[in-house]
Amino acid sequence: MSKLFKSLESAPPGERLDTGALLDAxxxxxxxxxxxxxxxxxxxxxxxxxxxxxxxxxxxxxSGRVCYFSRSRAKLWRKGETSGQVQSLVNARLDCDGDALLLGVDQRGPACHTGRRSCFYIALDAQDGEIDAAPLVDPATLYRNGDKR
Structure with a gap:
C-alpha cells in the first residue's frame, strides 16, 4: 500500500486530494x-x-463515458462503441488500498457481450452451476464486425 493510501485511513470526510496524485499512488x-x-x-x-x-x-x-482497456485487443475499449450498449459514468471510487475501482454507471441495455444484463449470470453452489438469466438481446445483433466488446 502506498503512503498516500495509508495516510487516508484516518482522513476525515470532506478531505479533498488531487486526482493526479491519487492516480500516481x-x-x-x-x-x-x-x-x-x-x-x-x-x-x-x-x-x-x-x-x-x-x-x-x-x-x-x-468524458463521463466509460472506457476500459481491452487486454485481448491491447487497446482502449469504449463501452458500447460496437454494440451501442453505452455505460455513462455516475461516480467512480477507489478502494482503500488503491488497487480496485468501483464504477457507478448508467448502463443502456445489456452489459454483457452475451446479451445479458449482467456478466454474472452463472450461479454457483457446492454441486452445480446454474444459468440464471436469459439474454435480453441476441448477441449476434449487438456487434458489428464480430467484435464482442
Whole structure:
C-alpha cells in the first residue's frame, strides 16, 4: 500500500486530494491495469468487471463515458462503441488500498457481450452451476464486425 493510501485511513470526510496524485499512488498491476467493477448506480446491480489503464480511467473521468482497456485487443475499449450498449459514468471510487475501482454507471441495455444484463449470470453452489438469466438481446445483433466488446 502506498503512503498516500495509508495516510487516508484516518482522513476525515470532506478531505479533498488531487486526482493526479491519487492516480500516481494507485497500485497498477505489472501490465499497468487495475480491475474495475461496474455497478448500476441506482439499483446496485453488479454488471461486469473489466480492466482500466490510467489513460482509460482519465478518459472516463473527463468524458463521463466509460472506457476500459481491452487486454485481448491491447487497446482502449469504449463501452458500447460496437454494440451501442453505452455505460455513462455516475461516480467512480477507489478502494482503500488503491488497487480496485468501483464504477457507478448508467448502463443502456445489456452489459454483457452475451446479451445479458449482467456478466454474472452463472450461479454457483457446492454441486452445480446454474444459468440464471436469459439474454435480453441476441448477441449476434449487438456487434458489428464480430467484435464482442
Amino acid at each position: 494507485v497500485r497498477w498491476n505489472d501490465a499497468g491495469l487495475i480491475p474495475a467493477i461496474a455497478q448500476q448506480h441506482d439499483s446496485g446491480e453488479v454488471l461486469m468487471m473489466a480492466w482500466m489503464n490510467r489513460q482509460a480511467l482519465e478518459e472516463t473521468l473527463a
